[in-house]
Amino acid sequence: MNPVAIAEPLRSRWSPSVFDPEHVLSDVEITRLLEAAQWAPSSGNRQPWRYLVAPRGSATHEALVPHLSRGNSGWVPRASVVFLSVVELGQDGVELSDLLIPTHDVGQASAHLTLQAQAMGLAAHQFGGFDHEGVAAGLGIPDTARVLAGIAVGVRGNPAEVPERDAVRDHRERHRRPLAETAYAAWGVPWPRLQPSGPTVAERR
Amino acid sequence: MNPVAIAEPLRSRWSPSVFDPEHVLSDVEITRLLEAAQWAPSSGNRQPWRYLVAPRGSATHEALVPHLSRGNSGWVPRASVVFLSVVELGQDGVELSDLLIPTHDVGQASAHLTLQAQAMGLAAHQFGGFDHEGVAAGLGIPDTARVLAGIAVGVRGNPAEVPERDAVRDHRERHRRPLAETAYAAWGVPWPRLQPSGPTVAERR
Numbered sequence: 001m002n003p004v005a006i007a008e009p010l011r012s013r014w015s016p017s018v019f020d021p022e023h024v025l026s027d028v029e030i031t032r033l034l035e036a037a038q039w040a041p042s043s044g045n046r047q048p049w050r051y052l053v054a055p056r057g058s059a060t061h062e063a064l065v066p067h068l069s070r071g072n073s074g075w076v077p078r079a080s081v082v083f084l085s086v087v088e089l090g091q092d093g094v095e096l097s098d099l100l101i102p103t104h105d106v107g108q109a110s111a112h113l114t115l116q117a118q119a120m121g122l123a124a125h126q127f128g129g130f131d132h133e134g135v136a137a138g139l140g141i142p143d144t145a146r147v148l149a150g151i152a153v154g155v156r157g158n159p160a161e162v163p164e165r166d167a168v169r170d171h172r173e174r175h176r177r178p179l180a181e182t183a184y185a186a187w188g189v190p191w192p193r194l195q196p197s198g199p200t201v202a203e204r205r
Numbered sequence: 206m207n208p209v210a211i212a213e214p215l216r217s218r219w220s221p222s223v224f225d226p227e228h229v230l231s232d233v234e235i236t237r238l239l240e241a242a243q244w245a246p247s248s249g250n251r252q253p254w255r256y257l258v259a260p261r262g263s264a265t266h267e268a269l270v271p272h273l274s275r276g277n278s279g280w281v282p283r284a285s286v287v288f289l290s291v292v293e294l295g296q297d298g299v300e301l302s303d304l305l306i307p308t309h310d311v312g313q314a315s316a317h318l319t320l321q322a323q324a325m326g327l328a329a330h331q332f333g334g335f336d337h338e339g340v341a342a343g344l345g346i347p348d349t350a351r352v353l354a355g356i357a358v359g360v361r362g363n364p365a366e367v368p369e370r371d372a373v374r375d376h377r378e379r380h381r382r383p384l385a386e387t388a389y390a391a392w393g394v395p396w397p398r399l400q401p402s403g404p405t406v407a408e409r410r
Binding site for chain 1 (some may be wrong): 210211212213214215218220232233235236237239240241242243244245246248250252254255256257258263264265301302304305306308309310311312313315316317319321324325331333344345346347350351353354356379380381382384387388389390391392393396397398399400403406407
């Protein structure tokens with residue numbers, strides 16, 4: 001069980017590794033997920049996010065799958081759709097440090113997309129293990145932008161159908177470090193008014 | 206009104222600029238907000254986020270306020286608590302490019318915190334306008350970490366009590382670009398199956 005008192009859909013969210021390879025998301029459902037991302041906040045309302053939309057079987061999906069890492073090549077292609085998040089700066093010659101806040105904001109938009117999926121009875125699992133340069137070349141992503149992550153979305157499938165590695169990953173307990181190591185009054189000084197908090201270990205559903 | 210069919214608390218979330226300067230968040234409420242962030246996903250479960258917790262009137266708050274930009278110095282101090290998000294790499298000599306995915310993940314955790322606030326009947330407004338180096342020096346943040354953003358959390362206050370600039374900002378319409386400029390099949394090619402979608406302009410509540 002997830003820790004108590006966190007609101008839905010935050011509370012139930014986790015990242016399954018076993019998707020149903022027959023399930024198809026409707027175009028309306030995919031659009032709703034993108035709308036949830038669209039209304040995320042961003043610095044100066046710059047909306048630095050772009051998403052490549054890759055439903056299973058689409059040309060975009062076919063351009064992605066060969067670039068998946070070995071660890072992701074089994075479970076990711078079973079998902080109904082993969083979104084690739086990209087941070088876009090719209091101009092050449094930017095410093096890498098200029099990417100930090102836009103990248104932070106893409107993370108927010110992807111969190112919104114992921115939580116919208118959870119609220120719609122779907123599951124989402126984000127991943128970074130793929131050849132980012134290969135994907136950028138295959139999908140025409142310019143130098144003013146940078147691929148950040150994939151978000152696999154679908155419904156849960158049958159663990160008996162997948163390699164043991166993925167089935168095991170799907171059942172691992174979830175861990176977080178204690179809040180006293182996250183919440184500070186000054187650096188390294190735990191915020192002294194933290195209240196007894198939920199467990200830092202939770203079972204997968 | 207926000208666009209239809211986005212789930213709560215995503216749907217109602219926006220960023221007010223007028224907070225009630227008398228409202229106090231309990232320690233339990235602050236802890237819940239941090240727990241929501243704690244259970245966000247991250248690459249390799251590295252949980253790269255740290256939060257400085259600055260309730261109004263605390264020493265942490267007093268260390269922050271003098272560093273706020275002029276545009277933020279009016280409204281931010283009225284909020285009940287400010288969280289400062291920090292990305293932590295835990296080692297020296299990292300390349301700036303190593304910061305991108307952790308920074309993305311801090312954005313996710315901050316989205317979770319913000320949405321938890323919304324679900325608890327609170328309001329959250331993120332901001333970047335402050336002297337990051339001054340804050341880092343004042344709060345002892347080391348070179349292995351980088352301050353990213355502030356998150357002001359509280360309840361809405363009376364617009365008649367604040368400078369006109371902040372009251373006006375509080376009532377501006379919200380805008381987003383059309384989804385066809387965000388969702389691609391290949392770079393610059395709108396995903397062709399986008400469905401008619403909600404409005405791209407929404408009133409503040």
